[in-house]
Amino acid sequence: MKAWPRPAVPTLETRGGRPRVHDTATGALVESGPVEGSARLYVCGITPYDATHLGHANTYLAFDLLQRAWLDAGLDVTYTQNVTDVDDPLLERATQTGVEWEDLADEQVELFRTDMVALNILPPAHYVGAVESIDLVVALIERLKSTGLIYQVDDADHPDWYFATSQAPGFLTESHLDVEAALRIFGERGGDPERPGKRDPLDCLVWLLERPGEPSWPSTLGQGRPGWHIECTAIALEYLGENFDVQAGGSDLIFPHHEMCAAEGTAATGEPFARAYVHAGMVGYEGEKMSKSKGNLVLVSQLRKAGEDPMAIRLALLAHHYRDDWEWTDADLAAARDRLARWRVVLGAATPPAQPMIDAVRAALANDLDAPAALAAVDAWVASASGHEGAAENAASYARAVDALLGVRL
Ligand code: 5CA
Ligand code: ZN
Numbered sequence: 366m367k368a369w370p371r372p373a374v375p376t377l378e379t380r381g382g383r384p385r386v387h388d389t390a391t392g393a394l395v396e397s398g399p400v401e402g403s404a405r406l407y408v409c410g411i412t413p414y415d416a417t418h419l420g421h422a423n424t425y426l427a428f429d430l431l432q433r434a435w436l437d438a439g440l441d442v443t444y445t446q447n448v449t450d451v452d453d454p455l456l457e458r459a460t461q462t463g464v465e466w467e468d469l470a471d472e473q474v475e476l477f478r479t480d481m482v483a484l485n486i487l488p489p490a491h492y493v494g495a496v497e498s499i500d501l502v503v504a505l506i507e508r509l510k511s512t513g514l515i516y517q518v519d520d521a522d523h524p525d526w527y528f529a530t531s532q533a534p535g536f537l538t539e540s541h542l543d544v545e546a547a548l549r550i551f552g553e554r555g556g557d558p559e560r561p562g563k564r565d566p567l568d569c570l571v572w573l574l575e576r577p578g579e580p581s582w583p584s585t586l587g588q589g590r591p592g593w594h595i596e597c598t599a600i601a602l603e604y605l606g607e608n609f610d611v612q613a614g615g616s617d618l619i620f621p622h623h624e625m626c627a628a629e630g631t632a633a634t635g636e637p638f639a640r641a642y643v644h645a646g647m648v649g650y651e652g653e654k655m656s657k658s659k660g661n662l663v664l665v666s667q668l669r670k671a672g673e674d675p676m677a678i679r680l681a682l683l684a685h686h687y688r689d690d691w692e693w694t695d696a697d698l699a700a701a702r703d704r705l706a707r708w709r710v711v712l713g714a715a716t717p718p719a720q721p722m723i724d725a726v727r728a729a730l731a732n733d734l735d736a737p738a739a740l741a742a743v744d745a746w747v748a749s750a751s752g753h754e755g756a757a758e759n760a761a762s763y764a765r766a767v768d769a770l771l772g773v774r775l
Contacts, residue, residue, distance in 0.1 A: 366448060366474070366492045366493060366494045366497065367478075367492065368446075368478070368488035368489050368490075368492035369478040369479075369481050369482050369488045370482060370488070371487060371488050372482075372485050372487065374433065374436060374487070374768070374769050375765040375766075375768050375769045376769070377437065377723065377762075377765060377766055377769055377770075378762070379720070379723070380437065380438060380439050381434065381437040381438050381727040381730075381731065381770075382438055382727070382731055383396050383397065383398050383400075383434075383435070383438050383440075383731070384396075384397055384398070384431060384434040384435070384438070384730060384731045384732075384733075384734065385397065385731060385732060385733060386431065386611070386641065386643050386733055386734060387643065387688060387733050388641035388642060388643065389539060389540070389619055389623075389641075389642040389643065389644050390538060390539045390541075390627075390641070390642050391641075392541075394732075394733055395640075395641050397431070397435075397610055397611055397640075397641055397643075398435050398438070398440050398610050398611075399440065399610070401439075401440070402440065402441065403440065403441040403442065403443045404432075404435045404440045404441070404442050404443070404610050404611075405442075405443045405445075405605040405606070405609035405610045405611075406428065406431065406432065406442060406443070406444045406445070406605075406609070406610060406611050406613065407444075407445050407446070407597070407600075407601045407604075407605055407609060407611070407612050407613065407639070408424075408425065408428045408444070408445075408446050408489070408613045408614060409446070409447060409597060409612075409613070409614035409615075409618055409622065409623075410446040410447045410448045410449065410492075411448060411449070411473070411474070411477055412448075412449040412450075412452055412454055412455055413448060413449070413450055413455065413469070413470045413471075413472075413473035413474045413477065414454060414455045414458040414459070414469055414470070414473060414657060415458070415473065415657040415662065416473045416474075416476055416477040416480070416664075417476065417477045417480040417481075417664060417665045417666065418648075418655050418656075418657070418662040418663060418664055418665070419648050419650075419655060419663050419664075419665065419678075419682065419693050420615065420647060420648040420654070420655040420656070421477075421665075422480065422484060422665050422678070422682060423645060423646075423648045423682045423685075423687070424613075424614060424615045424645040425481065425484075425486050426484065426486060426679065426682050426683070426687075426772075427613075427645040427687035427734060428611075428613045428643075428645075429485075429486045429487055429772055430687070430730060430734045430736060430771070430772070431611065431613075431643070431734060432444060432487050433487070433730075433769065433770055433771075433772060434727075434730050434731065434734070434770070436769075437727065437769060437770060442487075442490075443490055443491075443604075443605060444487070444488075444489040444490055444491070445489055445490065445491040445492075445493065445600065445601060445604040445605055446489040446491070446492055446493070447493050447494070447495065447498075447596060447597055447600045448470070448474055448492065448493070448494045448495065449495055449593065449596065450467075450470040450474070450494040450495050450496050451466070451470075451495050451496050451580055451590055451591070452495070452593055453555070454657070454658070455469065455470060456579060456580075458657075466580065470494075476666055479666070480665040480666055480669075483665070483669055483675035483678075484665065484675050484678065484679050484772075485675070485676070485679065485772045485773075485774055486772070487772075491600075491604040493600045493604065495591055495596045498591075498596065498599055498600055498603075499582045499584070499590075499591065501599040501600065501603050502571075502572075502591040502595050502596060502599045503572070503584040503585060503586060504599075505595060505598060505599040505602065505629070505633060506526060506571050506572055506586060506595065507585060507586075508633055509528065509571075509629065509632060509633050512632050512633075513529075514528055514529040514532060514533055514632055515527070515528060515529075515571065516529065516564060518560065518562040518563055519561070519562030519563075520560075520561070520562045523574055523576075524574065525570055525572060525573050525574050525589070526570070526571050526572035526574075526586055526589075527563060527564070527568045527569065527570055527571060528568060528569050528570075528571045528594075528595070528625070528628070528629055528632075529564055529565065529568050530565070530567050530568050530569050530624075530625060530628050530629075531564075531565040531567045531568060532564075532565070533628035533629070533631065533632045534628075534631055534632060535627065535628060535631050535637075536567075536624070536628045537624065538627075539619070539620075539623055539624045539627045539642050540619045540620035540623070540624045542620055542624075544567070547567055547620060547621070547624075548566055548567065550620050550621065551566075551567060551620070551621050554617065554620070554621055554622070555593060555621075556569065556621055557570065567621075569592060569594055569595075569621065569625045570592035570593075571591070571592045571594075571595040571629075572584070572586045572587075572589050572590070572591060572592060572595075573589050573590050573591075573592060574586075574587050574588065574589040575587070575588040575589050575590075593622065594621070594622055594625035594626050594629060595629055597622070597626050598625075598626045598629040598630045598633070598638070601626070601630065601638070601639075602630060602633065602634065607630065607634040607636040607637070607638065608636045608637045608638070608639065608640060609638075609639050609640070610639070610640050610641065611639060611640070611641050611642075611643050612626065612627075612638065612639040612641075612642050612643070613642075613643045613644070613645075614644060614645070615644060615645050615646075615647060616644040616645065616646055616647055616688075616690075617647060617654070618644065619642070619644055623642050623644075626638060627639065627642070644688070645687045645688065646685075646686075646687065646688050646689045646690040646691065647690045648690075648691060648692070648693055649690065649691065649692040649693070650662070650663055650692060650693045651692075652692075655693070663693055665678060668698075673698065674702070674705065676705055676773050676774055676775075677698060677701045677702045677705050678698070678701070679701075679772060679773055680701035680704055680705055680740070680773060681697040681698050681700070681701035683736040683737070683739075683740060683771065683773075684697065684700065684701065684704075684736070684737055684740060685736075685737065686733075686734075686735060686736065686737055687734050687736065688733070704740070704744070705773075705775075707744070707747055708743065708747055708767070708773070708775055709775050710747075710751065711747055711750045711751060711760055711763070712760055712764060712775055713757060713760060714750065714751075714755075714757070714760050715753075715754065715755045715756055715757055715759075715760070716750035716753060716755040716756070716757075716759045716760045716763065717746075717749065717750060717753050717754075717755045717759060718755070718759050718762075719746065719759050719760075719762040719763040719766060720762070721746075722742055722743060722745070722746035722763065722766075723762070723763075723766045723770075725739075725742035726739040726742050726743060726766065726767075726770050726771070727770065729741075729742060730770060736771070739770070739771060740771075743763075743767060743771075746763070750763075
């Protein structure tokens with residue numbers, strides 16, 4: 366699938382260090398990325414039926430900061446993102462609204478691309494849909510058969526294929542949930558713990574056999590379509606390989622999604638799936654998590670249509686630490702507009718050297734992508750710069766650094 370155009374990232378005169386990020390699996394801050402070479406990142410992409418709300422934007426922005434920190438440390442980045450372009454919620458929405466599911470997906474993916482461009486978010490090198498990955502998914506399930514962990518559910522009408530998650534090495538070491546909590550959350554987030562005929566209630570679907578009126582593809586497993594988790598496992602292994610640096614997404618993916626991906630990936634390769642699992646907090650609105658299913662959405666495209674500067678939207682999101690859960694209000698945007706205006710005032714002015722501020726921004730971002738601390742460092746420099754003696758080149762270095770490290774174009 367085509368991603369979106371890559372914006373220029375200014376090169377700075379000095380280099381930052383490797384960032385540390387919070388790894389969900391160990392609960393610790395870990396050095397992320399290799400010492401040299403290419404950092405490998407997988408961020409779970411959208412299910413394209415109602416994009417792009419500010420929660421999505423916040424999650425992709427968090428991992429955009431991670432990429433920028435790696436680039437600033439002199440590393441290359443290999444970034445892969447999927448698109449869940451065939452799955453139950455997409456098919457249900459298409460049926461409800463009387464459109465073809467492919468058209469709904471195409472339209473929403475295109476909207477997502479334009480939102481990502483507006484927000485100055487770096488694109489993945491591999492932007493990969495589930496539909497175009499059917500062969501990869503089937504090959505991975507076939508490979509997993511040798512582990513004895515793949516079976517058909519005991520259901521004469523629909524003997525769908527499952528992965529015996531609960532017997533897989535390392536299962537529940539990413540989320541650290543106990544079985545009771547895992548069962549409850551599995552049922553809430555697209556799982557089917559109650560389905561009769563499974564070996565264990567936590568086992569997950571990998572290949573759904575054909576259902577009337579639903580899309581399906583021929584395969585050695587029978588005519589059908591992929592389950593959700595195996596889609597990301599197959600795409601990540603193909604485009605990044607095993608034991609890649611970071612698997613990322615919102616915290617709603619800690620379980621079951623990333624736990625299942627890790628279990629499938631580890632069972633298939635005998636190696637850890639990812640080195641670290643990094644999760645962004647949930648953005649809420651009007652008292653609940655912002656979600657398509659609840660319909661309490663603020664869309665990036667709506668704000669843009671209303672004339673909002675995308676850089677103000679970006680700053681409004683950056684004002685919250687990526688791991689925090691928080692609730693969007695109009696005051697966030699008003700404060701971001703003011704900040705953007707203050708930051709723009711010093712452009713072209715004679716200012717003091719920007720390097721101490723750049724060092725402070727780098728230190729903040731290297732410490733678990735602490736964007737609020739980075740914004741505070743820029744605020745302090747901007748405040749000290751007004752009416753100060755100095756040189757115009759300093760303001761140019763400042764603008765380059767704010768673009769390169771924070772993705773804010775002044
Ligand atoms: N296609 C799957 C991942 S493979 C999926 O979760 N799609 S999604 O469209 O529901 O979400 C896309 C990304 O946005 C995921 O990383 C998800 O964790 C994140 N996300 C969804 N809702 C929110 C929210 N309210 N706040 C922050 N991030 C969110
Ligand atoms: Zn995913």
